[in-house]
Amino acid sequence: MSTADLRFYGLTLLGLMVFPFVIHPIGGYPGLATQILIVAIATVGFNLLLGYAGLLSYGQAAFYGVGSYMALLTVSRFFPSHPNFWLAMMLSIGFVTLMALGIGALVVRLYGIYFGLVTLAIAQMFFFIIFQWRDLTKGDDGLQGISSPALPLGFTSIDLSAPLPQADLGPFGNLGDVHYWYIFAAIVMFLVLAFMRTLTQSQFGEVLGAIRENEERSMFVGFDPAKYKLAAFTIAGALAGLSGALRGLYEGSTNPDALTVDTSGNFVIFAVVGGLKTLFGPVVGTGLIMYLQNVISAKTEAWRLIEGLIFVAVIVFLPGGILGTLLRRNRKGPAQRILAGAVRTGPATDASVPRGVTR
Amino acid sequence: MFNQAKPSRGQFVVGGAAGAAVAAFSSVNVIAAPMKKVVIGLDVPQTGPYSDQGQDQLRAYKLAIEEINAKGGVMGMQIEASVGDDQTKAPVAVENARRMIERDGAVMITGGSSSATAVAVSGLCQEKKTIFMATLTHSNATTDESCHYHTFRRYNNAYMSAHAMAKTLLTKYGTGKWFHITADYTWGHSVYESLTEVLEPKGAKTIKNVLLPLGTTDFSSALSQAQAAKPDVLVITEFGKDMVNAVNQAAQFGLTKSTKILVPLADEYMAKGAGDNFDNVVTTAPFYWQYHAAKYPAAKKFVDAFMKRYGAPPSNGAECAYTNIYQWKEGVERSGSLDPKKFIEKMEGHKFTATKEPEYWRASDHQGINSCLVLEGVPVKDRANPYAFAKVLEVHDGESVSIPAASSKCKIESA
Known part of the structure; x- marks a missing residue:
């Protein structure tokens, strides 16, 4: 591992470890930290679409919502006598991945507004399926009061809703306020970030950037944009499904609200406010906006106004998003390099690169 | 404080x-x-x-x-x-x-x-x-x-409202044609089931039940169906701003004049929003400030x-x-x-x-x-203040309209 890798893994772990405590003095609480991490998984996935591939999907809520329904239905309806956490996660993510692959195959050849509109329409279709299929989904009432099964680890199983041991941490709250759910969500988030980092630094990420910047030219160099876009769409969908499944199991409930346009729009806002094309931007954006929604809404009725002003301010003054602006450097990114025809150093790791690519 | x-x-x-x-x-x-x-x-x-x-x-x-x-x-x-x-x-x-x-x-x-x-x-x-x-x-x-x-x-x-309304109104409307516009979530379903459970055995005929999601603002498609069906009673199981929209739009369709409108649950703010369109509308409430x-x-x-x-x-x-x-x-x-x-x-x-x-x-x-009170809306000119929206038709004792404990589906967890 290089120094950069070590620094990345170390800082990420440290950040995840202190996160539920540093938000305590500003009115946050560990439950909110858990929710932020879970939702941020979907935003990180969405960033691959919007930030790296430049595809503005307005349909991420379909994957997120269906993920939550599949996980809870697995526990409560499909296998009620043997509710299993891993099974719920696997069925949910598997189903959503196939769904994303299918939808992606239909939409990746569309451009700009058409791509946005078709993803929106497809998400609405799923909303109405969930809303109308009352026998299975209980309609607008949603699935409720489903207790999450313990997390089986082979040698033991952990009740994720159990709290950690009590230990007073002064201004940073109490260790006992944190539930095992947070640790689990943090581990998943760590893995997702590591995966995303590897992915975006690989040739795959660079090609996505090249397609975003100039699709025709990347085609001339020998890449098939549709394939790359489909892969990005599927990965983003799968991560939204993972996020939804975790959210469903964490809350023990879900509701058609998870599939609304609002939810899709939230992912866009989270990603844009945090900073597209940055690894941690989506996490920062999700955290900030969810914090506002949760904590500020309790203090003032004008919290929507505050949220709106922040969104506008970010768009106008920080076009790269909060983190994107902080991290902006005056160097040509890898996407520019690949378009400029720069020779890549080091061995190519991506076996999916079509033959005949000049390097 | x-x-x-x-x-x-x-x-x-x-x-x-x-x-x-x-x-x-x-x-x-x-x-x-x-x-x-x-x-x-x-x-x-x-x-x-x-x-x-x-x-x-x-x-x-x-x-x-x-x-x-x-x-x-x-x-x-x-x-x-x-x-x-x-x-x-x-x-x-x-x-x-x-x-x-x-x-x-x-x-x-x-x-x-x-x-x-x-x-x-x-x-x-x-x-x-x-x-x-x-x-x-x-x-x-x-x-x-x-x-x-x-x-x-x-x-x-909902059960209490349905039984209270039925007891007060059956003599007048019980056997007619009933058309329902219902909010599509637990409350709407609950009111619809409770109402039809009481009314249908007495001879009321349910023509149709149109389910609309919470937060619907345009009721015209449901209302034009209701207009075409010419029911004796139109039940609008909507609440809050949804009910205000539904009743005001029903008035545009002339339904407030041609049919009896029932709103199973209403309050002062909804009646205020519906104004004169709430005249003669029958509803229920657990409390009415003027009366109590x-x-x-x-x-x-x-x-x-x-x-x-x-x-x-x-x-x-x-x-x-x-x-x-x-x-x-x-x-x-x-x-x-x-x-x-x-x-x-x-x-x-x-x-x-x-x-x-x-x-x-x-x-x-x-x-x-x-x-549970059964109320009937009065026109705006008869309201002493904007919130004095109704006259009391009848007050039903809670025991007489509640779900009997024996037929309740509630299984409360043990302590």
């Missing part, structure tokens, strides 16, 4: 030594011990289709909390409120309740306006072993198939205090919110602790008189058994 809860954990927030010293030397403060606080969560919609109702409940909560705190609080503890806007959405309501319990250490959550939010919050409170005093939730589910050990609901339910204030001194005291503070009378949801706070306070004091189990033991079967006829909490499902 109506502070937002500060970040803190535990059920009590015990003031520091400085607080004690100030209290000891202060001539105003009679409590010379450190001031203890108890946190409760107010989880109501301040935005969304049911926001008028939520905001009015919030006013009543504030009034009750101020009154109680001014008189020394609950067992010497000052009540602190943690407020959340549930946006009339169940997931938000659950998030709020979670924050109130986990961060602020709320020992009791109260709120509602949409039954979907109430049922969802009730599930969370059961998991968290926290008392939930549901306020404005009318679906049967809250104390029927989705009932929970930690949840109490004093507000009338004239009849019961406790109601008059509450209505006067509310009017003085806010310049408008309380809606029926506000009355329930106000009484819920007092019921919780008295329950805590009877049990002598904040332990939910002891509180619930003292609540089950408890008989009391608040702002209306004598009532009680039924032990088997934690439903408050109290009276």
Whole structure:
């Protein structure tokens, strides 16, 4: 591992470890930290679409919502006598991945507004399926009061809703306020970030950037944009499904609200406010906006106004998003390099690169 | 005194030594011990289709909390409120309740306006072993198939409204053609089932039931179907701003003139919004300020205090919110602790008189058994003030219209 890798893994772990405590003095609480991490998984996935591939999907809520329904239905309806956490996660993510692959195959050849509109329409279709299929989904009432099964680890199983041991941490709250759910969500988030980092630094990420910047030219160099876009769409969908499944199991409930346009729009806002094309931007954006929604809404009725002003301010003054602006450097990114025809150093790791690519 | 809860954990927030010293030397403060606080969560919609109702409940909560705190609080503890806007959405309501319990250490959550939010919050409170005093939730589910050990609901339910309306109206409309426009969630389904269950055996014919999602603003497709079907009775099971939109649009279709309109549940704000279109509309309510204030001194005291503070009378949801706070306070004091189990033991079967006829909490499902009024809207010119929207047709005793305990689907968890 290089120094950069070590620094990345170390800082990420440290950040995840202190996160539920540093938000305590500003009115946050560990439950909110858990929710932020879970939702941020979907935003990180969405960033691959919007930030790296430049595809503005307005349909991420379909994957997120269906993920939550599949996980809870697995526990409560499909296998009620043997509710299993891993099974719920696997069925949910598997189903959503196939769904994303299918939808992606239909939409990746569309451009700009058409791509946005078709993803929106497809998400609405799923909303109405969930809303109308009352026998299975209980309609607008949603699935409720489903207790999450313990997390089986082979040698033991952990009740994720159990709290950690009590230990007073002064201004940073109490260790006992944190539930095992947070640790689990943090581990998943760590893995997702590591995966995303590897992915975006690989040739795959660079090609996505090249397609975003100039699709025709990347085609001339020998890449098939549709394939790359489909892969990005599927990965983003799968991560939204993972996020939804975790959210469903964490809350023990879900509701058609998870599939609304609002939810899709939230992912866009989270990603844009945090900073597209940055690894941690989506996490920062999700955290900030969810914090506002949760904590500020309790203090003032004008919290929507505050949220709106922040969104506008970010768009106008920080076009790269909060983190994107902080991290902006005056160097040509890898996407520019690949378009400029720069020779890549080091061995190519991506076996999916079509033959005949000049390097 | 109506502070937002500060970040803190535990059920009590015990003031520091400085607080004690100030209290000891202060001539105003009679409590010379450190001031203890108890946190409760107010989880109501301040935005969304049911926001008028939520905001009015919030006013009543504030009034009750101020009154109680001014008189020394609950067992010497000052009540602190943690407020959340549930946006009339169940997931938000659950998030709020979670924050109130986990961060602020709320020992009791109260709120509602949409039954979907109430049922969802009730599930969370059961998991968290926290008392939930549901306020404005009318679906049967809250104390029927989705009932929970930690949840109490004093507000009338759909079954009660259906039976009360049926008893009053069957002689006039029972055998006609009925057309339903229903909000597509637990409350709407509950009202529709309860109504048809009572009416159909008596000979009423249900032509159609159009289900529309909560938050619908355009009712024209449902209303044109109703217009074409020429029903004798049009039942609009919509609430809050949705009901105002539905009734006002029904008037544009001429339906308020040609058919009898039933709105199974309404309040002062909805009737105000519908204006003259609410004339002759039949509805139910658990409380009507004009009627009860004239009849019961406790109601008059509450209505006067509310009017003085806010310049408008309380809606029926506000009355329930106000009484819920007092019921919780008295329950805590009877049990002598904040332990939910002891509180619930003292609540089950408890008989009391608040702002209306004598009532009680039924032990088997934690439903408050109290009276249900059948009201008929009057035109705006006959309203003494914008909130005096109806005349009372009949008052039904709670026992006579409630779901019989024997046929309840509620299986309450054991303590």
